[in-house]
Amino acid sequence: MNKKTTIPNSRPHKKAPQVWRRRQCTSCGRVFTTYERPSLEDVALLSHSGGQVQFSPGKLIISINRALLNLPDAATTSYEFARTIELRLITRYDISSPITVSAIADETYRTLKQFDELSALQYGAQHGIIASIRRRGRPSTTATSADDVPAHE
CATH class of the missing domain: 2.40.50 (OB fold (Dihydrolipoamide Acetyltransferase, E2P))
Structure with a gap:
């Protein structure tokens, strides 16, 4: 055959x-x-600890799905988001060199923010991109580290 x-x-x-x-x-x-289309599956990523790990679309889908739990079709939407983010990373970065895990998290956060603010906040909080600060009963997304936290009045 x-x-x-x-x-x-x-x-x-x-x-x-x-x-x-x-x-x-x-x-x-x-x-x-x-x-x-090109894929990031064979691209090495630089982890937070400085080591190299392989890109996993499944991990990205699961991570996005956790942030989209408020949506009725979260599973399908998570898959489509992961494909969109992967294509954006391919066009934005030179995939012959490692991409940082932080770059993937930032791209995912920006993409989710364009779609749904609540999901973006949940994703950002899960991945340390934003810090939720309660101020007069409302969450603030302006602080990104403990140094940016305003003193109590």
């Missing part, structure tokens, strides 16, 4: 980092289309 295909036509996408390919099976002649 021959599983080879030929590629009679191939084009890069104009706006996204992906390639459209028309493929043809060499044994049966059937024609089909594939969309190929």
